[in-house]
Amino acid sequence: xRYSALNxxxxxxxxxxxxxxxxxxxxxxxxxxxxxxxxxxxxxxxxYYLAKQYGVTNVAILEKGWIGGGNTxxxxxxxxxxxxxxxxAAIYDLSLRLYEGxxxxxxxxIMLSQRGMMMLAHSRHDEEAFRRxxxxxxxxxxxxxxxxxxxxxxxxxxxxxxxxxxxxxxxxVNQPRAGTVRHDAVAWGYARGASACGVDIVQQCEVLGLKxxxxxxxxxxxxxxxxxxxxxxxxxxxHTSQIAAMAGLQLPVTSYALQAFVSEPIKPVLDTVVISPFxxxxxxxxxxxxxxxGGILDLYPSYAQRGNFHTVEQVTAGMLDMFPAFSRLRLxxxxxxxxxxVKDSSPVMGRTPVNELYINCGWGTGGFKAIPAGGLTMAHxxxxxxxxxxxxxxxxDRFTSGALIDEAAGAGIAH
Amino acid sequence: MQNIPCPFCGPRDEVExxxxxxxxxxxxxxxxxxxxxxxxxxxxxxxxKGWSFERWHHSFGCRQWFNVVRNTVTHEIRxxxxxxxxxPEGVHS
Numbered sequence: 001x002r003y004s005a006l007n008x009x010x011x012x013x014x015x016x017x018x019x020x021x022x023x024x025x026x027x028x029x030x031x032x033x034x035x036x037x038x039x040x041x042x043x044x045x046x047x048y049y050l051a052k053q054y055g056v057t058n059v060a061i062l063e064k065g066w067i068g069g070g071n072t073x074x075x076x077x078x079x080x081x082x083x084x085x086x087x088x089a090a091i092y093d094l095s096l097r098l099y100e101g102x103x104x105x106x107x108x109x110i111m112l113s114q115r116g117m118m119m120l121a122h123s124r125h126d127e128e129a130f131r132r133x134x135x136x137x138x139x140x141x142x143x144x145x146x147x148x149x150x151x152x153x154x155x156x157x158x159x160x161x162x163x164x165x166x167x168x169x170x171x172x173v174n175q176p177r178a179g180t181v182r183h184d185a186v187a188w189g190y191a192r193g194a195s196a197c198g199v200d201i202v203q204q205c206e207v208l209g210l211k212x213x214x215x216x217x218x219x220x221x222x223x224x225x226x227x228x229x230x231x232x233x234x235x236x237x238x239h240t241s242q243i244a245a246m247a248g249l250q251l252p253v254t255s256y257a258l259q260a261f262v263s264e265p266i267k268p269v270l271d272t273v274v275i276s277p278f279x280x281x282x283x284x285x286x287x288x289x290x291x292x293x294g295g296i297l298d299l300y301p302s303y304a305q306r307g308n309f310h311t312v313e314q315v316t317a318g319m320l321d322m323f324p325a326f327s328r329l330r331l332x333x334x335x336x337x338x339x340x341x342v343k344d345s346s347p348v349m350g351r352t353p354v355n356e357l358y359i360n361c362g363w364g365t366g367g368f369k370a371i372p373a374g375g376l377t378m379a380h381x382x383x384x385x386x387x388x389x390x391x392x393x394x395x396x397d398r399f400t401s402g403a404l405i406d407e408a409a410g411a412g413i414a415h
Numbered sequence: 416m417q418n419i420p421c422p423f424c425g426p427r428d429e430v431e432x433x434x435x436x437x438x439x440x441x442x443x444x445x446x447x448x449x450x451x452x453x454x455x456x457x458x459x460x461x462x463x464k465g466w467s468f469e470r471w472h473h474s475f476g477c478r479q480w481f482n483v484v485r486n487t488v489t490h491e492i493r494x495x496x497x498x499x500x501x502x503p504e505g506v507h508s
Contacts, residue, residue, distance in 0.1 A: 241462035252458035300434035303464045400454040
């Protein structure tokens, strides 16, 4: 069913009780051309573009829990493309441009809100680094603007960055096209689109092993039985090392818990996304009115989908330095997702040393913004058996060749 | 909150420590190791879900390094031992 204002109106008459299911919850068949492990944003988007753009419809998505229940449902919903290196800028900006057209493409409102994202400079060194970022973004063809302290204060009246504050702000880079997206809608929209093209979305189906013949993967063992597969694509973020180990692969990935929290909902006070690397905190206000707050990783390997309190304390302290007025707000929820961090803070995508086994991992703390581009480029890669031109620099071989794309240093990603 | 038993200072709060990652990695000879081996040494990690052998540093304490056997799911610490000790047996990751 195509969603429109007309059938929204029509369904109002039956109290919205007659909407058909948005997508089909499938049982697995015995065999597929492509099996995608992981029903998060990247897996669902990969399946959608495979079916829609490349005509490969005999595809299954195997999800251990429920779709969008991992990092897709745990992130802080920010989309942006303010990266340093041309390779990163190309893929992240493709993603942002795809997000701009995604509600229409999927006929599903993903609630994109391009409210801008400011990165604040509090010291001379911050300022030099961000002026460099600003120049790099312009050279990469990504629109951005330099903000003066006055402009920053004007955009955020509650912001405490004046000359008498503890950490006066010296300026900042703003990407006006950055913003937020309703994260669950991305998962559901892609699931609906993929399902309509005939893709099987299988939930509660954990992959327990990869079946190999020689150096070629030929199927997966799951909690719902064995499934043959022409190609297998891993899109499992924090658990990539575990699934890859089933094929005898070790990867340059370490898993950490990344926390986020929301406050109780309040009236509109902040209409932009703001990050201060100095305080280590970033935040925005959701459409429901909650402040959505994030910061640093819990800095040791972890698969516990929960974080420790001192990180909450550190991140909220950073927020209160920027916005003392929020000191009486209560946090409503706090949670963590397991992120797959790579040393150069860039993704690992494409083929692996095992034939017909593909990976899409290493997005670390920034996978959500890359969902449309990750899906599109992986779909291309699976359909052609060769990497999409945009992801060629992001192969596993870069760790041996030394051609790292070091956004950890370039874009100042703190981990 | 993890309570980490520093072998020199006793049990202390995790905020005093820094995790140095996987332990027992042997550095290959840089002049003879092939690129793939060197890359594996630099970047590839076991990243176990379960028991993990890690180096920790008591950064805001005695500033000594030591090894820890820690569970990455429950955060339970089973054993603490010296940097030069061999990898303990009987604990499987």
